[in-house]
Amino acid sequence: MKLYNTLTGKKEKFVPLTEGKVKMYSCGPTVYNYIHIGNARPFIVFDTLRRYFEYCGYSVTFVQNFTDIDDKMIARANEEGITVSQLAERFITEYYADADALGIKRASEHPKATENIDAIIDTVEKLVKDGYAYNVDGDVYFSTKSFDDYGKLSNQPLDELEAGVRIDISEKKHDVMDFALWKKQKPGEPAWDSPWGKGRPGWHIECSAMANKYLGATIDIHSGGQDLIFPHHENEIAQSECANGKKFANYWLHNGYININNRKMSKSLGNFFTVREVLGEFSAEVVRFFMLSAHYRSPVNFSKELMEQASAGLERLYNCKDNIEFLKQSAKSGKADKQIEEMLSLHKKAFIESMNDDINTAAAISSLFDIAREANGSVTENDTLETLCLIHDTITELGEVLGILQNERDKSLSDEIEKMINKRQQARKEKNFALADEIRDKLKGQGIILEDTPAGVKWRKE
RNA sequence: GGCGCCAUAGCCAAGCGGUAAGGCAGAGGCCUGCAAAGCCUUUACCCCCGGUUCAAAUCCGGGUGGCGCCUCCA
Incomplete structure (x- = not known):
């Protein structure tokens, strides 16, 4: 299988650290609100990658965190008049509701930042001890200049990044590019004891600490949205590689954005739809199918019209499956049709080739349509049960890799x-x-x- | 200023040097008592200009248009 690696800017053959096993870490949501469909894209896409690995026989350890303490969490909790942990609890529940609906399998682990403070403090301590980080009056910063490779993921030398930096009034840092590992407590904020006094973790450090804790110093794949490349993932690399002295992740995968009218959907622009809103109008499966109908690295526009197109396409696939199921009820047992068998194996092979090529789900889906078209054209009420089952099973099997076509239509009648x-x-x-x-x-x-x-x-x- | 992405039919979208997959929508036909579902047929000077090559949507150079990151963001 080939995967596009942001680190090298190339498609590379995937070679796992340990044969037959994959260790993946994917950045999860900050749980201060419902997820929007832009958030949903990486969850769906990398869930699909995980499913495909499993389909290929890999044993996958997939870790996705919850960021349950940061500025936005605190601000929102204050607005609502509840504690940060109450807020987190609420939106973790809501996350699971949306994710489950979208067919996103539960990760092997869903660690929370606040439940891994020890690991975070350990990592920060190590960085301070080895001279990669410094404490200024209770705030601890990572010194980007101490890490020669800083900028390797975003492909930007440090001085260029520095040249582009916007007004930064942050006082205590030695250098504008340095970033916080540990933030000193401000009045009224949740805090934990640390060697530097009461405070809380910075944003980037939790992923480094938890990836290390749950997966080890080096992992196979780290993934997330393109907007995390800089600074978040760049900073994770700096922290992890300095703390562990080892390469952090072999493959970095980043999905493209969801756009509204060709502009990035984002919370700060306010042009977003929550998954919850969209589910009022379209089924979760249509949302998933829509996301997978374009390559994961391409930007994709979101609109009602496009959702309707996706809905019609998915409907076609379900009709095919359903028609075959209907014929099965009255079919007689007998040998499976050789030509159908060949047709199916041909398209299944194409499906796998597409998936092997940097998870080309759009091309993979076209194989499903090919199967549907050919099956629709040749199947009759005279086909054997074996033939019909073969078609039905192939569609279901490939559909499962994408997390679609698993639902049965409602068969109950008054x-x-x-x-x-x-x-x-x-x-x-x-x-x-x-x-x-x-x-x-x-x-x-x-x-x-x-x-x-x-x-x-x-x-x-x- | 630095780094990067994109441009394929009315819409969406594959394609990674050998002469344009697939889906949605439209038109015509077939099937049907009529429908529905389905099948068949049908629509592309691949943004422009150069270059490399026997051969380019695909590679290179230059335009034009759009977008993103460099700041919290999936």
Whole structure:
């Protein structure tokens, strides 16, 4: 498998540290609000990568943190008149609700910054002891000049970064590019005891400390949104590599943004939709399908119209799966069709090749459409159960890699509606088409769509 | 100022040197009692100008237009 590595700017063959195993760390949400769909993209994309690794037989350890203490957490908690930990608890619950809906599998570990203060302090202490960080009156800063490789991820030499720095009134730092590892407590803020007095961790340090604690000094893959490349991931590298004396991550993966009218969706611009809002109009699966219908590194525009397109596409795939399921009910056992078998294996192979090429989900999805088109065109009520199962299983299997097509359509009908369907069948038999059509329209008004097929009448809910 | 990304049909989107996948929408046809679902057909001077090559959407140079990071942000 090849993955695009931000560190080298190239697609590289993926070689794990330990054969058959993958250690991944992905930056999780700051839990001060509902996640928006821009946040959801990396969660969906890297969940898909994780699923694909597992599909390929890797044993994956996937760690995704919760940032549950920082300036925004404190500000929001104050606004709401609740404690930071109450705020965190609330939005962690909400995160899981959204993530579960979106088919994002739970990580192996979801560590919280506030539950890993010891590990954080240990890391900071090490950095101070080895001369990479300094304490100024209870605030501890990382000295970027002490790390020769600083800037290697964002591909910017330190002096260039410095030249671009905006007005920084921060007093205590020795250098404008230095960043906080530990922040001295301000009145009313939550704080923990430390060798430098009461305070709390800076933003970047938690990921370094927790990645090390849960995965070790060197990990295979670190991922997140492109906006984390600088400064967050750059700083993580500095902290981790200085503290551990080892390379931090072999592969750095970054997803592109979600745009609104070609502009980055972000909380600071205020042009965002929360996942919760979108789920009021579209199913979570449509959201997921939409995200995967473009390559993960490309920017992707978000609009109602595009969501509708995605919805129609997903519907087509479900129809195919559903039609086959319907035929299965009356199919007879027998040998599987050789041609279908070949067709499926061809498209499955293409699917895997696409995924191997830097997780090209857009191309992988096209293989699903290829299967659907060919299956729709050749399958009849005379096909064997084995043939039908093969198609159905292949679609489900590949769909699972992407985290889609796993739902069963609602198969429950009220007695009343069932009676109406039977009545309509009777009317059709008697060529009373006026009555039959009337019943069909009436059912449509109730969200039941009827399809007359060679294998019998089929219904689905809108 | 530094670093980087993008430009393919009405819309979305693959493509990574060998003559343009796939989806949505539209049109026509087939199937159907009529529908629905589905199938078939149909639409591309690949932003522009040069260059390299037997061959370029793909590589190189130069434009034009759009976006991002360098500040909290997925």
